Amino acid sequence: MQNQVLKTSIAEKILLIIGIVLICVSCDHEKITSHIFETDPYTNRLNWNFASKPYNIDLPKGNINYFMSQDFNKIDVYDDSLLASNEENDKVGLLRSKLSPSPLAIPGFINNSWSGLMQYLDESINLSEVDYIECQILENADVFPDVPVTMHIDIGCINEDFYRPGESTNADMEDGLVIQDSILDGEEDVGLDRIENGQPGDDPDDDYSNDKIMVNGFEEYPEINGTEGNNRLDTEDLNYNGMLDLNNSYIHYSFGLDSDEYLHTINTKGLRTYRIPVDIYEIVMDSNFNPDLQNLEYLRIWFEYPEETYVILISIKFVDLENESNSREIIKPLISDLE
Numbered sequence: 001m002q003n004q005v006l007k008t009s010i011a012e013k014i015l016l017i018i019g020i021v022l023i024c025v026s027c028d029h030e031k032i033t034s035h036i037f038e039t040d041p042y043t044n045r046l047n048w049n050f051a052s053k054p055y056n057i058d059l060p061k062g063n064i065n066y067f068m069s070q071d072f073n074k075i076d077v078y079d080d081s082l083l084a085s086n087e088e089n090d091k092v093g094l095l096r097s098k099l100s101p102s103p104l105a106i107p108g109f110i111n112n113s114w115s116g117l118m119q120y121l122d123e124s125i126n127l128s129e130v131d132y133i134e135c136q137i138l139e140n141a142d143v144f145p146d147v148p149v150t151m152h153i154d155i156g157c158i159n160e161d162f163y164r165p166g167e168s169t170n171a172d173m174e175d176g177l178v179i180q181d182s183i184l185d186g187e188e189d190v191g192l193d194r195i196e197n198g199q200p201g202d203d204p205d206d207d208y209s210n211d212k213i214m215v216n217g218f219e220e221y222p223e224i225n226g227t228e229g230n231n232r233l234d235t236e237d238l239n240y241n242g243m244l245d246l247n248n249s250y251i252h253y254s255f256g257l258d259s260d261e262y263l264h265t266i267n268t269k270g271l272r273t274y275r276i277p278v279d280i281y282e283i284v285m286d287s288n289f290n291p292d293l294q295n296l297e298y299l300r301i302w303f304e305y306p307e308e309t310y311v312i313l314i315s316i317k318f319v320d321l322e323n324e325s326n327s328r329e330i331i332k333p334l335i336s337d338l339e
């Protein structure tokens with residue numbers, strides 16, 4: 001009987017020790033995750049907004065969920081021969097987008113949807129200083145179905161009306177619900193719908209959360225693009241001029257992500273580098289104002305696709321060959337050696 005008690009107490013102690021070890025390991029993991037997330041303000045996701053509708057297209061609008069993915073290492077992206085053994089497991093923060101088709105798209109027919117991202121460039125692009133646009137995409141076909149995606153790049157004057165387009169000629173914005181002072185006041189963080197969660201008319205899709213889910217072994221952040229509760233003062237007025245700019249006057253590039261046109265290199269990990277000659281653009285405009293090629297202020301990247309897929313943007317760079325200091329890297333991977 002005493003032996004039995006002794007055995008039980010030893011077993012309990014062992015279980016307790018295992019428990020403590022497990023808690024320590026999981027705490028350590030939490031610490032790693034949150035530590036990596038502290039770098040989030042430097043990532044590129046925060047510079048982007050949902051795209052406004054490209055001018056003169058007739059495609060149904062799909063959905064885009066974009067986030068900085070933290071679960072790729074250098075070895076998943078770059079050729080082994082370019083990596084020292086001590087950097088293979090360095091984290092690479094990537095701008096990864098999940099593209100979902102419009103509910104109006106008809107499965108089984110070729111009926112593409114569109115969705116995308118845009119931003120106002122604090123420093124505009126002068127096309128005379130660009131020789132080509134270099135774009136790197138990590139093809140993830142081992143994990144996700146290979147879907148024919150066309151990528152479009154628009155640069156110039158771009159309509160800012162991305163949230164509930166056409167409903168108002170004023171910018172949708174959170175500022176002004178308390179005081180219009182460009183500061184996030186107590187109750188202003190309710191989303192671009194200006195209606196608090198739970199109140200009648202609240203946009204059910206505007207809630208922010210950085211909760212992570214795992215899909216096929218990869219992390220996703222389905223609510224990270226929400227504007228309600230994200231602790232930021234959101235607005236459609238991307239250039240902060242106090243107006244909802246509605247003009248379209250921009251240059252447009254497009255290319256197939258599975259096409260060889262403009263494909264410069266492809267490495268052993270599926271990293272595809274495209275070089276798009278700068279002068280192949282088309283001009284898109286809804287008035288008589290030509291785009292000012294020396295002063296292109298907005299950048300919109302949008303995709304055309306027939307079914308759910310993912311795009312991993314590694315980099316977009318406007319390259320000036322004569323003067324490298326003029327080159328502009330809008331998207332670039334974030335390297336961290338945090339283990």
Ligand SMILES: [Ca+2]
Pocket residue numbers: 161162163164165166167168170171172236
């Ligand atoms: Ca709007």
Ligand SMILES: [Ca+2]
Pocket residue numbers: 190191192193194195196197202203206228
């Ligand atoms: Ca809301």
Ligand SMILES: [Ca+2]
Pocket residue numbers: 174188189190191227228229230231232233234
């Ligand atoms: Ca907000």
Ligand SMILES: [Ca+2]
Pocket residue numbers: 160236237238239240241242243244245
């Ligand atoms: Ca504006």
